[in-house]
Amino acid sequence: MFRAVARRLKGECAVAGRRGPGTLGRALTAFVLTVSLAVVCAGEAARAPACPPARGELTVEDLPAGSSVRACRAVGRVVTHDGAGLVVPGPGTTVSVDALTTDGSAHGFTLAVAADGTVSYAYEAAHARARPGRRADAPAPCTDGAYSTAGRKEYGTYEWFLGDGPLPARLSGVQARQVFEAAVATITAGRNDCGYGDAVTARARYLSTTAAEAGVDRESRCLRRDGVSVWDAGDIGPGAVATTCSWSRPVHGGPDRLLEADVRFNTHDHAFTDHPSGDCTGAYDLLSVATHEAGHVFGLAHAGSGHENLTMYASSFACSTDARTLGKGDVLGLRSLY
Template sequence: MSDAQTATAGTPDAAVCDLPDEGELSTGDLPAGSSVIGCGAVGRVVTYDGTGVTVPEPGTAVSISALAPDGSTHGFTLEVAADGKVSYDLGGADADSSTAGSDVPDVLSNAAATAADLSHESDSTDADAPDTTATGETEVADADSSAAADACSDGAYSTDDRKEYGTYEWWIGDGGMPGSLSREDAREAFWDAIDNITGSSNNCGYSDQVPAKHHYRAPTSFEADINSRTQCTDRDTLSTWDAGDLGSGVVAATCSWTWPMPGVKNDLREADVRFNTADYDFTNKPTSRCSNKYDIRSVGTHEAGHVFGLGHVGSGHQNLTMYTNSFTCTTKARTLGKGDVMGLRSIY
């Protein structure tokens, strides 16, 4: 991480810390350069800009990215080196507007295994409005394809310090699904969304040169390790997609856990995705009569981009999948733009 990014999180090389006995911590409470071992911080929650992460064991990084309806960016990365030293990337969720693309510098530290935390949260019952289509309504997918020209001329992208070196294996979680879909229908929608990333799905004429892979495993009684305050909880080793409650102003969120790798992108170990069905409605088939519903596959494609290492792009790049808002009643984020494809190629 850059010195500027680290400095915003606290004083580098801080030797001591004085944590409050209870409650959440700020990045100032646990400054960059301090030790989670010396501070007794493992398992505590650190918050920043409306999101939070649970401090992991040494040799692990955890990141959260939140999709907001107003186009604002929320999220950050906390990395714990093998010796317990803390570093932050508070700019990882910020948009990069360069048409040449931008790659976040890799962090050089030693990889280390983390112990599996097999706990899971209570079942989620949140569900949005049922996904129904009235007779005579037409889907908007074909109309949205006409927006591809703008997306195909925009080469902006940003990437995070994360890569899936093998196959991303994922599960369908417990509780309700977006659009009140059945688990099977949700599995199909999520599969298509992840495929859009691993297959570089686009209307720009770019071939798929990205060897990223994914594999659906099974339903699980576990849930995504993301709580109702948009905070990454302790990881349970399963990459789970589900729906439930998130913080106000968050449509969906992704939490990713990685192992730091010397000289290359951090190695993805788990990535969970949650749709906020407590505050927003979703549909699998936006129609001409759609009103204030998010397209499940568009949001899913955006979140899958985070899973495989893509970051947000912001103002001026509204036609790209990784723009900070997927918008309602449109399917255009299902299809990658030039910058989305170039970003994936830069990682893989």
């Protein structure tokens, strides 16, 4: 009897709501139909989105949330959103792109692929995407408690390498390493001028120079991860001062576990300095930018318009050294993770 009823279910989806209680015969048959009909109709309503075109770059609209990277063979393809982009990772992996821009307009998003291949996205919060206001109108760094986190953290020790190519501000490898180590230490120690003690438990260790490159292309898009966290410099497109790409995996009941984080500074379009002076006109303070990027590595997201005096504000101000130390919100964000 059940099989006979089941063969009729698909047609019943269209008319089930209009039939009277006696149209299917005996009460037992009606009960079986009601339960089975609900399952079939719900299944049709939850049908997965159609797969995108087989070739070319994709947008988040082409590969919407709920799509399957397995069914659509999307792993390894580029997905873009609002000027940012990344390569789709395999199941069980999340990738995030965070670009520090010249005008404070946050460019970045996160693509997560569940273990079963299902896609989901997270976008910059509306406040982070707003155009910048005046720093003079924003709260002082030690009174501004705003922060946002990216849903990931380093559970162990972040081990990183320095690229062996040209570096920002024409620094030698030793000099650049010292600047980057200082930036990372500001995050792991929660260094600030607000009177907060070091309650952050994050850890990091520099390993060596490497011929490997950061997984960031000329359009600030995250490439495939190679298992090596690299800080280097190059061309990432004129709108970005620096970009961080992070890969992570889910942790039950907690933030994602960081797998790799690459940082690239845009030396093609922007000048950097390690000692801004009174005659500085357009160079970015390398330590300030590096501290911001280290914040992304350890799980901080952008603070947007209205929070221009925090280290994690979405832009770095030329010739300013203010972001070298953390504000209240930056510290509170790290403490929420560590």
